[in-house]
Amino acid sequence: MRAGRSAALVAAHGMDGNVHAPRIWKGEGRRACLCACLSLCGGRLPFPGIGEAGLCYWDRQVWSLESIASLARANAELLQIVLLSLRVSATAILIATDVGVPLGAWLGLRRFVGRRLLITLLYTGMGLPPVVVGLAVYLLLSRAGPLGALGWPWVPRLFTPEAMITAQTIIAIPLVSGFTMAAVMGVDPNLRLQLISLGATSVQATWTMLREARVGVIVSIVAGFGSVISEVGAVMLVGGNIAGSTRVMTTAIVLETRKGEFGLALAMGILLLGLTFAINAAVIRLQGKSLV
Numbered sequence: 178m179r180a181g182r183s184a185a186l187v188a189a190h191g192m193d194g195n196v197h198a199p200r201i202w203k204g205e206g207r208r209a210c211l212c213a214c215l216s217l218c219g220g221r222l223p224f225p226g227i228g229e230a231g232l233c234y235w236d237r238q239v240w241s242l243e244s245i246a247s248l249a250r251a252n253a254e255l256l257q258i259v260l261l262s263l264r265v266s267a268t269a270i271l272i273a274t275d276v277g278v279p280l281g282a283w284l285g286l287r288r289f290v291g292r293r294l295l296i297t298l299l300y301t302g303m304g305l306p307p308v309v310v311g312l313a314v315y316l317l318l319s320r321a322g323p324l325g326a327l328g329w330p331w332v333p334r335l336f337t338p339e340a341m342i343t344a345q346t347i348i349a350i351p352l353v354s355g356f357t358m359a360a361v362m363g364v365d366p367n368l369r370l371q372l373i374s375l376g377a378t379s380v381q382a383t384w385t386m387l388r389e390a391r392v393g394v395i396v397s398i399v400a401g402f403g404s405v406i407s408e409v410g411a412v413m414l415v416g417g418n419i420a421g422s423t424r425v426m427t428t429a430i431v432l433e434t435r436k437g438e439f440g441l442a443l444a445m446g447i448l449l450l451g452l453t454f455a456i457n458a459a460v461i462r463l464q465g466k467s468l469v
Contacts, residue, residue: 254420257421258426258429259448262406262425265338265405265425268342269346269348269349269405270349270405272346273349273353276346276353276354277349277350277352277357278357278394280354281353281354281356281357281358281361281397282358282361284296285357285358285360285362286361286369286386296358299354299358300351300355301351302351302355303351303355306410307411308410308411308414310347311411311415314347314414314415315335315414318333318334318415319335335417336415336416338422338423340416341411341412341423341425343415344415345405345408348404348411349401349402349404349405350401352397352404353398356396356397356400357394359393360392360393360394361393364389368385368386368389369385372385392464395461395464399460402453402457406453407427409427412425426445427449429445430445430449433445
């Protein structure tokens with residue numbers, strides 16, 4: 178019995194026999210070792226001040242510490258995913274706005290040969306499958322592709338956030354341009370002629386037309402942002418869903434679903450919807466009373 182108690186003490190406290198510093202075990206091995214200590218010591222642990230009730234309390238505290246550590250690690254990883262998602266989508270929509278709004282205003286106000294063909298191509302781009310865009314960007318940026326083979330420093334590399342921004346920008350530009358063009362065409366065309374007759378430059382007249390069509394322009398930006406923040410096919414192809422590098426919320430949802438973690442995937446989906454709602458609400462508030 179004495180030998181058994183010595184073996185239990187060594188298992189419970191380590192080879193140094195320090196009875197005042199219990200070791201934190203993991204899983205069932207910890208529970209089995211502590212139960213062996215109780216049985217060999219007649220229901221009382223050999224170190225002072227801790228009986229069976231104290232043992233259960235100590236076990237609960239260890240599990241609580243492990244849960245807090247796991248939650249902290251999960252929260253840190255989730256925060257990184259959320260920040261990367263916002264960074265990629267916000268950068269893409271800013272570039273798409275800088276390109277798409279002037280392009281849509283130009284198509285809506287100008288009349289020239291080939292305009293109908295350009296509008297048809299623009300409408301086609303608005304319905305372009307994102308996975309096709311991802312495939313095209315992948316072929317362009319790969320080492321054997323026309324851009325990747327050049328090795329220029331400003332060309333994004335595959336499986337980086339910059340490649341994901343490129344794909345999302347291509348997806349958003351037709352949406353921003355198409356809705357902006359429709360909004361500008363809804364403004365009375367005589368307004369522009371009147372402004373030019375009063376001495377306004379072409380740029381000033383165009384800017385005034387955009388201000389009159391600001392509701393539609395804001396809708397185009399919101400639609401573009403919604404399309405890129407919820408996109409998964411293109412970013413999966415060009416980003417690779419690499420943990421800590423290119424994993425965004427949509428690709429993380431796909432990964433957790435494939436792993437069978439439906440609760441976590443659903444929670445991340447609700448978080449994605451909440452972020453999108455908050456951003457859209459902020460945009461509408463900045464827009465003022467024009468929608469009221």
